[in-house]
Amino acid sequence: MSMNLFSGADISASGMSAERLRMEVVANNIANANSTQSADGGPYRRQQVVFSAALDDARRSGGSVSGLHGVNVLGKQADMSELPQIHNPGHPDADPETGMVTMPNVQLPNEMVDLITASRSYEANLKALTSFKQMIEQTLMLLRGGA
């Protein structure tokens, strides 16, 4: 049985899973920063996640401000920017004539910044979730006759 309770926590939960997914994608980018071969041939292409604000669900009503349902992860997409080329004749994937190797379009500083941003955002959403739990507990204390 899954009850539709505590939807206020769903907002923070969606933020947490979105940021966690983002961190996984960034970690994958970093791990493949030098992969000149990938599953679909050619060098690895940097991946990024696509978020969108979750729109109002007509089903949900009740006593809450409507239109707040967190964030949706629309999916992953490849970064289609140009792949850099490096002159490295000794590389096994080097072009035999020019000696250029096509490398993944992963820039480590950018990925690190993304990682830190995602990590901070994840923690912020976790804080919101913890706050929510505390608010519920405080409210329930009223019933016990204490405050």
Add this chain to the structure above:
Amino acid sequence: MNGMTSQYQLLSNAIEFANQNHRAISQNLANVNTPNYEAQQLSFEQFLKHVETSPETEGDLLRSFQLENTPGLAYRSDGNNVDLDRELANLKKNDLAHQTLTQLLGSQLKIMKKAISG
């Protein structure tokens, strides 16, 4: 007459506001990295207006909680204007407000219980 002190209605409305405010802040935090997302906040002025004019009507309470775009924020390159630190500060403040209001309500209830049972 139902044994309630005069602040009971006001306190419960304020607690409800803190509850909805938490949702708005959570929404901003969840969408801190969503492109073209505008930070939202609950209008406290609307809520105060509701308190002054129609404190007893339950139905109007929710309508007084209007979401509005937070003014005065800078946009980043992805079109997002959520300020993470500002939202976290608001989260803490809202927490404190909710805790305070709930405890005030609790002590009011204790007083009423004492008054009733003598």
Add this chain to the structure above:
Amino acid sequence: MNPIAASSAIGQIGQLQDATKIGSGSPLTTPGGGAGKANSPGGFADLVSHFVEQTNSDQVAADSAIQDFATGKNDNVQQVVLAMTNADMSFQLFMEIRNHIIDSYNELMRMQF
């Protein structure tokens, strides 16, 4: 709170209400002590019945808030808890007043003339 106790207490008050209606024109029940009035508008019986309605509607509101929460229709915990404390307090007040009314009534009946 126990719904059976609630409805029986409200029933007892109803009986008392009927009892006081018989003497609604007497000095004891009419505020201001006017004697001989057949239908006094601001009488004790009206006061009690208004109070009974108020308490009852608080109970009903709390019950429906609990129902909405349990069925997932409205997941707002604060609303449920506030409705319940409201009903709790008004019911407690109601019970105290009921006890006092019954005690006073018994005291009155014990008087010998």
